[in-house]
Amino acid sequence: MMTLDQKRAFDTVYYEYHSEVYDYVQRKIQCSYTAEEVVQLTFIKFWNNRETMPENIDTRVQIFQIAKTVLIDQLRKKYSKKNSTHLAIPVMATIAEPVNHDVTNSVNYKDTRARIEKLLQMLPPVRKKVFELSRFDECSHKEISQILNISTKTVENHITQALKYIKLYWCVILLLSLPVYYL
Numbered sequence: 001m002m003t004l005d006q007k008r009a010f011d012t013v014y015y016e017y018h019s020e021v022y023d024y025v026q027r028k029i030q031c032s033y034t035a036e037e038v039v040q041l042t043f044i045k046f047w048n049n050r051e052t053m054p055e056n057i058d059t060r061v062q063i064f065q066i067a068k069t070v071l072i073d074q075l076r077k078k079y080s081k082k083n084s085t086h087l088a089i090p091v092m093a094t095i096a097e098p099v100n101h102d103v104t105n106s107v108n109y110k111d112t113r114a115r116i117e118k119l120l121q122m123l124p125p126v127r128k129k130v131f132e133l134s135r136f137d138e139c140s141h142k143e144i145s146q147i148l149n150i151s152t153k154t155v156e157n158h159i160t161q162a163l164k165y166i167k168l169y170w171c172v173i174l175l176l177s178l179p180v181y182y183l
Contacts (some may be wrong), residue, residue: 010047046066130155
């Protein structure tokens with residue numbers, strides 16, 4: 001049970017930051033229902049973890065970090081519940097350099113390639129190498145297996161796992177940057 005002082009402390013923090021956090025989340029996803037849900041979960045998580053929060057970090061910073069984490073978690077849950085067929089990211093299409101070299105396509109290509117390379121940095125070294133050889137150097141599974149001295153089945157497994165990882169996080173990136181009516 002919450003004491004009166006604890007309730008006042010919670011109310012103070014909640015009313016000080018609620019609308020600002022709501023506006024932040026609403027701008028990201030443009031869905032008032034989900035934004036309110038994320039805000040509620042943010043303050044619940046903040047309150048439940050208040051004892052372990054570092055005192056030297058500003059409350060506002062902590063709340064917004066929690067909100068960002070909760071938002072990503074909610075988007076991941078939403079994505080994982082959906083069948084990925086209509087949201088599947090054609091990874092090869094995003095990696096291949098555009099044929100039309102106008103400025104917009106060039107910028108989009110460089111941005112996409114940079115984001116994918118950041119995602120690849122998080123993969124285990126062998127999986128990253130297999131993926132790069134397959135997708136960037138266009139090596140066959142057999143060629144990769146010979147280069148790395150692993151079986152073709154292992155090559156297939158590494159590529160499958162890399163694509164699953166990239167697809168999951170790529171969709172989160174897209175969901176954070178697109179208005180809700182695209183979902």
